[in-house]
Amino acid sequence: MKQRHIAPALIVLLTSNLAQGAETRTADNTPSHERPMAIERTDEQHARDWGLSSKEWVRYRALMQGPLGIYSPNIDPLTALGIEARSEQERQRYAELQVQAEAHRVEKLLAYQRAYDDAWQRLHANMPRVILPDAGPAFSPATPAGNERIAVFVNDACAACDQTTLRLQATGMEFDIYVVDSRADDARIRAWAQRIGIDPAKVRSGQVTLNHDSGRWLSLGLPGDLPAVVRQVGGQWQRQP
Structure with a gap:
């Protein structure tokens, strides 16, 4: 049986394609040592959104892995931490944070509702x-x-x-x-x-x-x-x- 020889140019092309494929897999499958950094950044952002520290967000995540997460899977972080507060000081802190967050949310909601009502009156006043x-x-x-x-x-x-x-x-x-x-x-x-x-x-x-x-x-x-x-x-x- 004759041996088939691959031209040098084809070898280069195949090597290049394999390298590109490897790069694609690397891009799609981020190495495990980089993943914790990405998750940590995301958790920090979530924590900031709720006025919490990174440790408090980790505790919230841990609580949601237990009975609280089963009984109330859609509970917000402040309520979860407030319910499971370990001291009266913690409970008061989360209650105040939740009042502030809710007031801010309602303020934005009402501002948009006013804008919506104004737009309706301008565009469809008689409808x-x-x-x-x-x-x-x-x-x-x-x-x-x-x-x-x-x-x-x-x-x-x-x-x-x-x-x-x-x-x-x-x-x-x-x-x-x-x-x-x-x-x-x-x-x-x-x-x-x-x-x-x-x-x-x-x-x-x-x-x-x-x-x-x-x-x-x-x-x-x-x-x-x-x-x-x-x-x-x-x-x-x-x-x-």
Whole structure:
């Protein structure tokens, strides 16, 4: 059998290709001694985002590997560390950090909501946010709840929310409904309103308005579960009995 000889030029080409392949594998499969540095940088960034030290972030990660992570897999770092605080001083520290973080988050949320509302008024001032099929063309756009109106915050899958809303509708008063879990989906609100029996004529006249919550309930910071019937009194939002 004759031996096949590979030309020198082809040897160079094959060597180059193999080298490139090795470089690609190296790029895709970062050597293990470099990985801890990358993870450490990421953890430090996460820690800074929550106002924590690197050691506190490591402790949070360790806690999430235990029972806490099983019972509450989506719990935030500050709550996790606060629940598992080893002293009253630690508990107080995480509570203060969480209040600051939540206040900052709500501030950004409300700033964006104001920008969104302004944009809606500029671009679609005459277009209603949510329309019931039977409401007709005279449907009034959703308006923010004012001093003279009651706001009711509800969830879609909440029997008590349905009952409270229908009770308010039966009184004949004007009120604004905010669906907390609407996911900015008009169809979800329409389906909910039709399911529980919101009167399209009341929606048409503006006596009842249907709105996406868009973070409003969270921004009020009121205690208790939904449904929540609230009214603004003296510049402060208060739950109504």
